Amino acid sequence: MYKYLLKKFSALDRNQPTSKQEILPLPKEWETAEEERDETEGKAEEERREEKHKEKRRSIKRSKIWLKPQGLLVPDPCPMACMKNYLLPILGICLAYYYYSADEEFKPEMLQGKKVIVTGASKGIGKEMAYHLAKMGAHVMVTARSEEALKKIVSDCLKYGAASAHYIAGTMEDMTFAEQFIAKAGKILGGLDMLILNHITSATMEPFAGDIALVRRSMEVNYISYVVMSMTALPMLKRSNGSIVIVSSMAGKMASPLVAPYSASKFALDGFFSSLRTEYSVAKVNVSITLCILGLIDTDSAMKAVSGVLNAEAAPKEDCALEIIKAGALRQEEVYYGKLGWSSLLLENPGRRILEFLSLRNYNMEKFINN
Numbered sequence: 046m047y048k049y050l051l052k053k054f055s056a057l058d059r060n061q062p063t064s065k066q067e068i069l070p071l072p073k074e075w076e077t078a079e080e081e082r083d084e085t086e087g088k089a090e091e092e093r094r095e096e097k098h099k100e101k102r103r104s105i106k107r108s109k110i111w112l113k114p115q116g117l118l119v120p121d122p123c124p125m126a127c128m129k130n131y132l133l134p135i136l137g138i139c140l141a142y143y144y145y146s147a148d149e150e151f152k153p154e155m156l157q158g159k160k161v162i163v164t165g166a167s168k169g170i171g172k173e174m175a176y177h178l179a180k181m182g183a184h185v186m187v188t189a190r191s192e193e194a195l196k197k198i199v200s201d202c203l204k205y206g207a208a209s210a211h212y213i214a215g216t217m218e219d220m221t222f223a224e225q226f227i228a229k230a231g232k233i234l235g236g237l238d239m240l241i242l243n244h245i246t247s248a249t250m251e252p253f254a255g256d257i258a259l260v261r262r263s264m265e266v267n268y269i270s271y272v273v274m275s276m277t278a279l280p281m282l283k284r285s286n287g288s289i290v291i292v293s294s295m296a297g298k299m300a301s302p303l304v305a306p307y308s309a310s311k312f313a314l315d316g317f318f319s320s321l322r323t324e325y326s327v328a329k330v331n332v333s334i335t336l337c338i339l340g341l342i343d344t345d346s347a348m349k350a351v352s353g354v355l356n357a358e359a360a361p362k363e364d365c366a367l368e369i370i371k372a373g374a375l376r377q378e379e380v381y382y383g384k385l386g387w388s389s390l391l392l393e394n395p396g397r398r399i400l401e402f403l404s405l406r407n408y409n410m411e412k413f414i415n416n
């Protein structure tokens with residue numbers, strides 16, 4: 046008995062067939078018992094296989110039901126479902142992108158009589174935007190801290206043909222000022238069609254050495270004040286089906302050394318306003334949000350900041366200012382401007398857009414729209 050079992054197990058160990066003939070002949074009295082055992086084992090094996098099969102089918106069903114909400118990472122076992130769930134929407138995005146990116150023509154008359162606010166307008170790109178808007182016949186409201194510079198810009202705007210031109214001076218470090226500025230501007234203008242947020246706190250280009258005050262100031266001036274002003278202006282913009290235009294930078298789309306606090310504030314703008322845009326599009330709020338991604342522009346501050354630090358060609362501020370206004374008037378989601386070459390194609394990041402579009406299906410937005 047011992048010998049028989051030993052041989053049988055060693056055969057099993059080597060993964061060999063365990064037919065009785067190959068092993069020791071069984072004693073007669075065991076043979077019937079052995080056959081009965083084989084039969085029961087066979088049945089049990091068959092039942093195990095059947096159970097395994099059923100479990101597999103159940104797990105496929107479960108994956109269809111439960112793994113779907115996790116979205117893109119889980120492959121759907123059925124190719125038709127995969128096509129319906131993923132390929133068709135991606136194709137849809139490509140077509141929509143192609144359709145919407147087809148150049149709609151900009152006409153300066155689009156801004157005629159429009160009520161527009163430009164922040165950071167005492168110099169640089171902001172000042173150029175004020176001048177373009179004036180030439181297009183808009184009502185212009187400008188702000189910054191330097192009152193003298195603003196006075197001069199208002200009088201220039203009137204000379205250039207603005208329907209009206211006003212200024213309110215103050216600092217965007219103060220959120221109460223940011224809020225009150227919009228309220229006052231709305232009263233003076235009698236409403237609002239376009240809010241162009243462009244100001245930034247001054248900063249030099251250098252390795253970050255722990256200046257937390259600068260991080261805080263950058264976030265407050267370059268980001269929080271933008272949120273405060275947009276939210277205060279929203280009721281007016283909803284009434285006019287207006288536009289919010291956010292002036293940002295390549296440093297708000299990609300890691301850029303020597304400007305960490307600035308870069309953080311520009312990334313924050315993208316995160317906040319791109320999320321807001323998605324909410325508005327789902328909730329059918331007809332206020333457009335345009336994010337302007339600029340490369341190096343030849344303003345005095347930028348030229349001074351990059352001098353001896355960055356080798357890059359600068360684009361003209363007058364042209365840049367016009368492109369920002371055009372993008373806002375055409376209600377584009379994003380615009381890239383500067384001597385960017387192929388960089389803009391890479392920064393546009395179609396992968397992110399596809400993910401954003403597809404992930405929307407996982408949210409129950411109805412809950413908020415109907416309330």
Ligand SMILES: NC(=O)c1ccc[n+]([C@@H]2O[C@H](COP(=O)([O-])OP(=O)(O)OC[C@H]3O[C@@H](n4cnc5c(N)ncnc54)[C@H](OP(=O)(O)O)[C@@H]3O)[C@@H](O)[C@H]2O)c1
Pocket residue numbers: 164165166167168169170171188189190191192194215216217218242243244245246247266292293294295339340341342343344345346347
């Ligand atoms: N120039 C570039 O190479 C470049 C590249 C990428 C992105 N951008 C973006 O383009 C926009 C304009 O840049 P720019 O080069 O034209 O800047 P800029 O010439 O330095 O102008 C900045 C404006 O912000 C105002 N400002 C500064 N601190 C303020 C505060 N605490 N409160 C209120 N206003 C304040 C300034 O006026 P006061 O000093 O009178 O307050 C000025 O009008 C910015 O958003 C910037 O990030 C520029």
